[in-house]
Amino acid sequence: MDDIQKIPALMHTIGKQAKEAAKHLAQASTQAKNTALMSAATALRDHTAVILEANAKDVVFGKNKGLSVAMIDRLLLNKERIENIAIGLEAIAVLPDPVGDVMANWQRPNGLDISRIRVPLGVVGVIYESRPNVTADAGALCLKAGNAVILRGGSESFHSNSAIHTCLLTGLRTAGLSEKAIQLVPTRDRAAVGEMLTMTGVIDIIVPRGGRSLVERVQTKSRVPVFAHLEGICHVYVDGAADPKKAIEITLNAKMRRTGICGSAETLLIDEAAAPLAPSIIDALLESGCEVRGDETIQKLDSRVKPATDEDWRTEYLDAIISVKIVTGVKGAIEHIAEHSSGHTETIITEDDKTATEFLTCVDSAIVMHNASTQFADGGEFGMGAEIGIATGRIHARGPVGLEQLTSFKYQVRGTGQTRP
Amino acid sequence: MDDIQKIPALMHTIGKQAKEAAKHLAQASTQAKNTALMSAATALRDHTAVILEANAKDVVFGKNKGLSVAMIDRLLLNKERIENIAIGLEAIAVLPDPVGDVMANWQRPNGLDISRIRVPLGVVGVIYESRPNVTADAGALCLKAGNAVILRGGSESFHSNSAIHTCLLTGLRTAGLSEKAIQLVPTRDRAAVGEMLTMTGVIDIIVPRGGRSLVERVQTKSRVPVFAHLEGICHVYVDGAADPKKAIEITLNAKMRRTGICGSAETLLIDEAAAPLAPSIIDALLESGCEVRGDETIQKLDSRVKPATDEDWRTEYLDAIISVKIVTGVKGAIEHIAEHSSGHTETIITEDDKTATEFLTCVDSAIVMHNASTQFADGGEFGMGAEIGIATGRIHARGPVGLEQLTSFKYQVRGTGQTRP
Numbered sequence: 001m002d003d004i005q006k007i008p009a010l011m012h013t014i015g016k017q018a019k020e021a022a023k024h025l026a027q028a029s030t031q032a033k034n035t036a037l038m039s040a041a042t043a044l045r046d047h048t049a050v051i052l053e054a055n056a057k058d059v060v061f062g063k064n065k066g067l068s069v070a071m072i073d074r075l076l077l078n079k080e081r082i083e084n085i086a087i088g089l090e091a092i093a094v095l096p097d098p099v100g101d102v103m104a105n106w107q108r109p110n111g112l113d114i115s116r117i118r119v120p121l122g123v124v125g126v127i128y129e130s131r132p133n134v135t136a137d138a139g140a141l142c143l144k145a146g147n148a149v150i151l152r153g154g155s156e157s158f159h160s161n162s163a164i165h166t167c168l169l170t171g172l173r174t175a176g177l178s179e180k181a182i183q184l185v186p187t188r189d190r191a192a193v194g195e196m197l198t199m200t201g202v203i204d205i206i207v208p209r210g211g212r213s214l215v216e217r218v219q220t221k222s223r224v225p226v227f228a229h230l231e232g233i234c235h236v237y238v239d240g241a242a243d244p245k246k247a248i249e250i251t252l253n254a255k256m257r258r259t260g261i262c263g264s265a266e267t268l269l270i271d272e273a274a275a276p277l278a279p280s281i282i283d284a285l286l287e288s289g290c291e292v293r294g295d296e297t298i299q300k301l302d303s304r305v306k307p308a309t310d311e312d313w314r315t316e317y318l319d320a321i322i323s324v325k326i327v328t329g330v331k332g333a334i335e336h337i338a339e340h341s342s343g344h345t346e347t348i349i350t351e352d353d354k355t356a357t358e359f360l361t362c363v364d365s366a367i368v369m370h371n372a373s374t375q376f377a378d379g380g381e382f383g384m385g386a387e388i389g390i391a392t393g394r395i396h397a398r399g400p401v402g403l404e405q406l407t408s409f410k411y412q413v414r415g416t417g418q419t420r421p
Numbered sequence: 422m423d424d425i426q427k428i429p430a431l432m433h434t435i436g437k438q439a440k441e442a443a444k445h446l447a448q449a450s451t452q453a454k455n456t457a458l459m460s461a462a463t464a465l466r467d468h469t470a471v472i473l474e475a476n477a478k479d480v481v482f483g484k485n486k487g488l489s490v491a492m493i494d495r496l497l498l499n500k501e502r503i504e505n506i507a508i509g510l511e512a513i514a515v516l517p518d519p520v521g522d523v524m525a526n527w528q529r530p531n532g533l534d535i536s537r538i539r540v541p542l543g544v545v546g547v548i549y550e551s552r553p554n555v556t557a558d559a560g561a562l563c564l565k566a567g568n569a570v571i572l573r574g575g576s577e578s579f580h581s582n583s584a585i586h587t588c589l590l591t592g593l594r595t596a597g598l599s600e601k602a603i604q605l606v607p608t609r610d611r612a613a614v615g616e617m618l619t620m621t622g623v624i625d626i627i628v629p630r631g632g633r634s635l636v637e638r639v640q641t642k643s644r645v646p647v648f649a650h651l652e653g654i655c656h657v658y659v660d661g662a663a664d665p666k667k668a669i670e671i672t673l674n675a676k677m678r679r680t681g682i683c684g685s686a687e688t689l690l691i692d693e694a695a696a697p698l699a700p701s702i703i704d705a706l707l708e709s710g711c712e713v714r715g716d717e718t719i720q721k722l723d724s725r726v727k728p729a730t731d732e733d734w735r736t737e738y739l740d741a742i743i744s745v746k747i748v749t750g751v752k753g754a755i756e757h758i759a760e761h762s763s764g765h766t767e768t769i770i771t772e773d774d775k776t777a778t779e780f781l782t783c784v785d786s787a788i789v790m791h792n793a794s795t796q797f798a799d800g801g802e803f804g805m806g807a808e809i810g811i812a813t814g815r816i817h818a819r820g821p822v823g824l825e826q827l828t829s830f831k832y833q834v835r836g837t838g839q840t841r842p
Contacts, residue, residue, distance in 0.1 A: 023759070027783065108804055112793055119785070121815055200640075204815050225646060225816045246838040253840035338444070360833045362448065364540070372533055372836030381841065382832070383529055394542055394625050394829040395646045396817040408815040411803070412781045415793025417667040419674035420802065 007187070011195035014150055014183050015202035018123045021180035022148035026120050030097040032175045037093035037140055040171030041086040044136070047167055048082050054163035055132065062130075062156045075130045075157055085136045085164070088386060089171075092140045095385040098403045099146040113414040118407045120146030122204035125196045126388070127152045127218055129210035132160035138209070139168050139182040141388050145406035148181050150203065152196060154210075155188040162186075197222040204408075207401070209389055212316070227401055228393025231316040232262030232344035234374040237333040237359065238281065239350035240273025246371055247277055247349045248284050253373040254347065256288050260318050262390055263345050263377035267313060268324045269333045270298075275326065282324065291321040298324045313340045330355050334362045341365055343392045345377040366392055366399040428608065432616035435571055435604050436623035439544045442601035443569035447541050451518040453596045458514035458561055461592025462507040465557070468588055469503050475580035476553065483551075483577045496551045496578055506557045506585070509807060510592075513561045516806040519824045520567040534835040539828045541567030543625035546617045547809070548573045548639055550631035553581035559630070560589050560603040562809050566827035569602050571624065573617060575631075576609040583607075618643040625829075628822070630810055633737070648822055649814025652737040653683030653765035655795040658754040658780065659702065660771035661694025667792055668698055668770045669705050674794040675768065677709050681739050683811055684766050684798035688734060689745045690754045691719075696747065703745065712742040719745045734761045751776045755783045762786055764813045766798040787813055787820040 044051070055077040062072050101118040108114065124147045126138040135151055142149035153161040165184040172179050185192045196203060197218065206226045208218040219226050236254050238247045254265035268285075270278050279301050285292050286304050293308035294301070305324075312323040313336070327333050330348070337346055347369035348359040356370040367377050367390075379387025379400035388406070391397040397405035465472070476498040483493050522539040529535065545568045547559040556572055563570035574582040586605040593600050606613045617624060618639065627647045629639040640647050657675050659668045675686035689706075691699050700722050706713050707725050714729035715722070726745075733744040734757070748754050751769070758767055768790035769780040777791040788798050788811075800808025800821030809827070812818040818826035 023785075026785065106804060108802070112797065112802075114803060220644075223641075225814075243838070249838065249840050257841055356835075360835075364444075364447070365831065367832045367834060369834040370836060371838050372834055373840045375841040376533065376834065376836075376839065381529070381533075382535060383527060393646075398829055399832050408819055410786065411788045411820050413788060413790040413793055413797065414777075414781075415791060415797075417664070417670065418793045418797065419670050420678055420794050420796040 007189055007191040008195055010187065011185075011192060011199065014185065015123070015199050017180040018148040018150055018183060019202055021178040022120065022122050024178055025143070025148055025181050026099070026146050028146065028177060032177055033097065033144055033146070034093040036143060036171040036175035036177050037089045038171070039174035040136070040140070040168045041089040043167035043170040044082060044086040044089070044164065047163065048079060051082055051160065051163040052077060052079075054159035057159045058157050065156070067156060071130060071156070075132065075160070077132060077160060081133065085133050088133070088137055089140050092144050092386050095144060095403060097144065098407050103409055110418055111416060112418055115412045116409050117412055118404075119410050121406055121408050122147060123202060124149045124406065125152070125199070125203040125206045125224065126150070127193055127196065127206060127208050127210070127214065129154040129214060130156045132157040132164055134209055135161045135164045135184065136168065137386060138207070138388055139165070141386055141403060142406060143181055145403045147406060150183050150185065150196065152185040152193055158188055194221070197224060200224050207388055225395075227389070227391050227397050228395075229389045230342045230344070230392040232264070232377070232390065233267065233314065233316050233340060233342040234263060234265045234344055234377070235267045235269055235333070235337050235341060235346040236265045236374065237269040237327075237330070237337075237346065237348045238271060238274050238277060239330060239348055239352065239355055240271040241352035241355060242274055242277065242349040243351050244277050244280070247274070248281055250347065250349055250371070250373050251281055252284055252288055254375055255285065255290055255322050256320065257373070257375045259320050261375070263375050264318070265374050266316055266322065267340070268322055269327045269336055270324065271330070271333070272326050272328055278326075285322060289320055292324055293321065294324040295326060297326045316342070330358050334359065337363050337365070344390060345369065345374045347372060347374050366390065428610055428612040429616055431608065432606075432613060432620065435606065436544070436620050438601035439569040439571055439604060440623055442599040443541065443543050445599055446564070446569055446602050447520070447567050449567065449598060453598055454518065454565055454567070455514040457564060457592040457596035457598055458510045459592070460595035461557070461561070461589045462510040464588035464591040465503060465507040465510070465585065468584065469500060472503055472581065472584040473498060473500075475584035478580045479578050486577070488577065492551060492577070496553065496581070498553060498581060502554065506554050509554070509558055510561050513565050513807050516565065516824060518565065519828050524830055531839055532837060533839055536833045537830050538833055539825070540831050542827055542829050543568060544623060545570045545827065546573070546620070546624040546627045546645065547571070548614055548617065548627065548629050548631070548635065550575040550635060551577045553578040553585055555630055556582045556585045556605065557589065558807060559628070559809055560586070562807055562824060563827060564602055566824045568827060571604050571606065571617065573606040573614055579609055615642070618645060621645050628809055646816075648810070648812050648818050650810045651763045651765070651813040653685070653798070653811065654688065654735065654737050654761060654763040655684060655686045655765050655798070656688045656690055656754070656758050656762060656767040657686045657795065658690040658748070658751070658767070658769045659692060659695050659698060660751060660769055660773065660776055661692040662773035662776060663695055663698065663770040664772050665698050665701070668695070669702055671768065671770055671792065671794050672702055673705055673709055675796055676706065676711055676743050677741065678794070678796045680741050682796070684796050685739070686795050687736065687738055687744065688761070689743055690748045690757055691745065692751070692754070693747050693749055699747075706743060710741055713745055714742065715745040716747060718747045737763070751779050755780065758784050758786070765811060766790065766795045768793060768795050787811065
């Protein structure tokens with residue numbers, strides 16, 4: 001009770017410090033930000049033992065709490081994973097600094113010179129679950145974009161996050177930047193999350209990173225704008241004019257390369273005109289260890305196919321399961337996707353450019369693809385460098401949320417004494 | 422009571438129709454949208470008498486309700502104002518269509534071709550007060566950007582809005598577009614506003630247009646993202662290196678050209694190094710009919726100056742009143758603005774380019790100006806065509822909200838069979 005009463009005061013202080021840090025960070029040089037990131041990477045490597053020790057505490061805590069094997073794996077750090085976190089920081093350091101970019105410049109007939117300049121968003125709040133690497137990834141991306149960040153990690157990774165955060169602070173200190181630029185909420189109390197969601201005027205944007213329940217809770221409760229990161233119910237549509245080899249290869253890759261990421265396919269739509277292709281695609285999926293849940297037509301193709309229910313068309317399995325349905329042409333695919341997609345990523349396999357264009361134009365998702373795997377839905381694969389997630393909303397950020405999406409802009413107007421008539 | 426129970430059902434229907442219309446509108450041709458706008462302009466002119474009759478009813482209603490003279494004036498239509506609304510529609514018709522713009526295009530080493538394409542936002546909800554012209558302006562801007570719009574006007578302008586809306590529907594019909602593209606909430610019941618603010622998944626963005634209390638209510642209550650349109654507490658800073666003529670002319674114009682718009686200046690900051698200029702600026706303001714509320718130094722300059730209280734530094738007068746304060750150099754100005762500005766528009770008057778750059782860089786407002794009047798804070802003056810307001814938030818739209826700001830984007834990825842390794 002006593003602690004809960006202290007949370008608002010704690011978060012108020014953190015917020016005030018973040019706003020102050022953001023003011024200075026907006027003017028920080030690219031060099032200073034990069035130094036902070038490179039030094040943090042070095043600190044991470046130097047403190048591997050300390051981080052592993054902290055992580056071991058979290059793993060014990062997690063096991064006692066009865067976390068699943070998958071959850072424990074997400075939580076677990078080892079030398080290689082820590083090295084990868086360090087490499088991630090260095091990768092962000094070499095990305096171009098978006099702050100100060102002249103996005104546009106034009107002159108008005110009255111002589112006014114107008115520029116649209118990229119500026120930081122301000123203060124970013126990141127609410128995440130068990131993966132401790134998010135502490136470094138999100139902290140680094142926000143810093144490079146000139147934002148102060150308030151990190152609130154999962155209670156399971158409390159000690160790991162704290163140990164990684166210490167290395168980020170070393171980086172900030174080395175670069176002469178405010179340590180308040182990257183703050184980690186120093187309590188497991190969930191009331192802190194509730195506070196963050198109401199810190200309008202302090203936090204400019206909330207980025208939820210985690211499972212559906214976390215994201216939904218944040219989106220429902222937040223008074224602060226949220227980057228919508230819904231699940232990825234991604235579709236592969238095999239058109240009647242599909243190349244058979246591409247159809248099989250892309251479907252397999254989209255579903256099975258990694259089944260636990262948001263860009264993995266959950267539903268396969270097969271044009272009735274491509275029905276002759278269906279048996280070999282279904283067989284390839286089944287042979288690769290994927291469970292197939294099909295509509296009536298698909299069920300008849302193979303005794304191993306299980307029946308799909310209505311629920312299947314709106315389920316993100318994040319597992320080796322796929323739902324398969326026959327549709328009538330690209331229009332049928334577009335219609336099914338409009339009704340069931342989460343607006344993340346969809347792909348069409350076809351050799352017909354006109355059909356492809358119809359799909360790319362009419363499917364209203366953040367990412368629409370032609371003859372490519374949905375697993376390319378990733379900031380790195382897009383050439384944007386690191387990302388903090390894939391936004392499925394339509395406001396401000398859509399698709400991969402990288403450095404540019406973590407910025408805002410302002411207009412600079414230069415005159416020579418103009419007054420408005 | 423019976424009516425209130427019906428509002429959720431009514432709004433549900435309106436929302437469903439808007440989503441359906443948005444789907445088609447996203448694919449509508451520029452020509453169809455322009456035809457709708459031009460035909461609506463013609464319909465407005467043809468139905469001037471009907472609109473004036475409807476407006477007369479609203480004026481009677483408003484007078485009976487005891488609206489102020491200023492409120493009645495906002496509500497009032499005449500032939501000239503209707504002609505201006507028609508001209509406004511035609512102006513939007515000739516603006517370039519933002520939908521389908523290729524914002525960026527690049528190739529990846531694996532051969533993937535990625536384009537960032539401008540698409541409509543979807544469904545826009547506009548909540549406004551007494552000015553009936555907003556019905557046409559907001560409806561037309563949303564339409565041109567490919568959005569379906571749900572308009573909820575003030576109860577005072579109920580009949581005027583409805584008459585103008587009828588003309589917009591004529592335009593949509595003529596162009597063969599869905600009449601559900603521009604819907605006007607057909608009730609004065611305020612519960613409709615409450616419904617709109619919770620229509621997540623249906624309305625993509627809410628645009629509040631009106632006074633502070635409306636905007637605050639919307640921002641506090643809305644579960645749907647809102648374009649933040651706070652008031653304009655705009656500052657003019659006269660630097661020690663200011664040109665005296667520019668200082669007087671720009672200050673007078675920024676304050677007095679029109680005092681009721683959000684881009685009018687509310688506070689004048691004078692560098693102590695520009696103190697010799699202060700008497701003539703203050704005198705010019707007073708002579709132009711402006712009330713001057715000054716700090717102690719300013720009060721000593723002229724017996725007509727009234728004392729400024731702390732409240733003055735955070736007040737949007739929207740009237741011929743200005744608060745005046747002496748500050749220490751550009752840093753003093755930046756500090757005062759950081760504390761008191763609403764993040765709308767600020768200007769520096771100086772002949773020193775280095776000082777100007779410091780101001781333009783460090784002042785964190787949507788629009789920052791050098792040697793120009795704050796009254797240029799306007800989409801039209803920026804060359805963006807019409808606008809739906811000036812956003813003071815940092816998410817998605819900042820500064821003038823024109824056609825581009827009423828859009829989102831998606832990524833189109835073209836491959837040749839790529840799978841992710």
